[in-house]
Every structure is written in structure tokens, then in C-alpha cells.
Amino acid sequence: GAVVSQHPSWVICKSGTSVKIECRSLDFQATTMFWYRQFPKQSLMLMATSNEGSKATYEQGVEKDKFLINHASLTLSTLTVTSAHPEDSSFYICSARGGSGETQYFGPGTRLLVL
Amino acid sequence: GESVGLHLPTLSVQEGDNSIINCAYSNSASDYFIWYKQESGKGPQFIIDIRSNMDKRQGQRVTVLLNKTVKHLSLQIAATQPGDSAVYFCAELPGDYKLSFGAGTTVTVRA
Numbered sequence: 001g002a003v004v005s006q007h008p009s010w011v012i013c014k015s016g017t018s019v020k021i022e023c024r025s026l027d028f029q030a031t032t033m034f035w036y037r038q039f040p041k042q043s044l045m046l047m048a049t050s051n052e053g054s055k056a057t058y059e060q061g062v063e064k065d066k067f068l069i070n071h072a073s074l075t076l077s078t079l080t081v082t083s084a085h086p087e088d089s090s091f092y093i094c095s096a097r098g099g100s101g102e103t104q105y106f107g108p109g110t111r112l113l114v115l
Numbered sequence: 116g117e118s119v120g121l122h123l124p125t126l127s128v129q130e131g132d133n134s135i136i137n138c139a140y141s142n143s144a145s146d147y148f149i150w151y152k153q154e155s156g157k158g159p160q161f162i163i164d165i166r167s168n169m170d171k172r173q174g175q176r177v178t179v180l181l182n183k184t185v186k187h188l189s190l191q192i193a194a195t196q197p198g199d200s201a202v203y204f205c206a207e208l209p210g211d212y213k214l215s216f217g218a219g220t221t222v223t224v225r226a
Contacts, residue, residue: 106158
């Protein structure tokens with residue numbers, strides 16, 4: 001149980017294009033989903049928290065117009081990197097938490113390379 | 116600000132030996148802690164958790180110890196196997212339900 005998937009697993013795009021990453025909870029309803037960014041050999045950095053049906057809460061320093069988050073259902077959240085630039089290249093990981101549970105389960109991550 | 120940190124960035128252990136990974140936390144308001152394992156190119160995988168009203172919890176080959184007096188958390192892996200090679204993160208959960216991760220310890224298992 002508690003499986004979280006991400007799609008795509010990796011993506012290469014040209015600078016200036018937008019990229020959408022999907023995060024799905026496969027066997028539970030995720031009332032809250034989290035989006036993280038991770039650089040090589042570093043820890044996870046929380047970007048934003050999204051609750052189903054409401055606007056995402058962004059961490060300080062994260063541009064909400066740059067990283068659009070939608071959590072339209074209890075099993076799906078999307079992160080759209082708009083007008084991507086090479087500095088946006090990173091490993092993006094989502095996690096999901098169900099109901100009143102505290103444990104977060106992570107997706108496998110999406111590696112983004114912007115050329 | 117308060118943060119979760121790990122004592123050592125790397126740990127090399129002989130296959131079959133026991134591993135101990137340490138973590139120090141500073142947020143006294145945290146009441147829930149999790150250990151995650153992250154293999155190269157993958158997302159973090161839940162290993163074991165512990166609440167602040169406990170000082171020890173055991174899983175399959177893993178044990179987490181919590182010492183609230185000195186704000187110290189450790190993960191013990193029994194009979195370490197090559198598949199245990201990964202980066203291990205401790206994470207604490209203060210009241211706002213946002214996990215705070217430590218820097219990670221890279222565990223390398225020698226054959």
C-alpha cells in the first residue's frame with residue numbers, strides 16, 4: 001500500500017517551454033501533496049504544499065507563477081514548470097499524505113533537463 | 116533556524132556488520148520522526164518512524180532509537196547487505212506537518 005507514482009520519470013526540453021509533471025497516489029486518497037526539489041548530493045527542498053481543492057502554499061523563495069501546482073483530485077497533483085530555463089534542471093519529487101496520517105510517501109521522482 | 120542534521124555525511128560498513136546512522140535535531144516541538152532511504156535516481160523510501168512518546172521502535176532488520184533529552188535519533192541496520200547502500204535521511208515533523216529533512220548520510224556497503 002501507499003504507492004505514489006510520477007510521470008514522466010525524466011524529461012528533456014528546450015529553454016522557454018513548459019513542462020508538466022504528474023503525481024498520483026495509487027492506492028490511497030491524498031488530502032495533501034508536497035513538491036520537493038533536489039540537487040545532486042543534497043537534501044530535499046520543499047517547494048510547496050497543496051491540499052485538494054485549494055491553492056497551493058509555496059515556500060519562501062519559490063515563485064508561484066513559475067511553478068504552477070494544481071491538486072484537482074484526491075489522487076492527482078500536477079506541477080508545471082513554466083518557461084523552463086537551464087537553472088530549473090533538477091530532480092523533482094512529490095509526496096503524498098492521506099487523511100489524518102502524518103507519514104508522507106514519496107514518488108520515484110522526475111528528472112528534468114532544460115537545454 | 117532550527118533544523119535536522121546528521122552527524123556524518125558518509126558511512127562505510129562491511130557486509131554483514133551492523134550499521135548505525137545518527138541524526139541530531141533541534142526542534143523540541145517535533146513529535147514525529149521518520150527515516151527514509153534514497154537510492155540513486157529514486158525517490159525516498161519510507162523505512163521506519165517513531166513518535167516522541169517512544170524511545171525505541173523495531174522493524175525488519177532496522178531499529179530506530181530516540182533520545183529526547185539530547186535530541187538525538189539513530190537508525191540501526193542489522194546485518195547490513197549490499198542492497199542497503201543508499202543515502203539515508205532523517206526527517207522531523209513539527210506541528211505544521213511539513214517534514215524537515217537532514218542533509219543525509221551516504222552508506223556504502225563493502226563486500
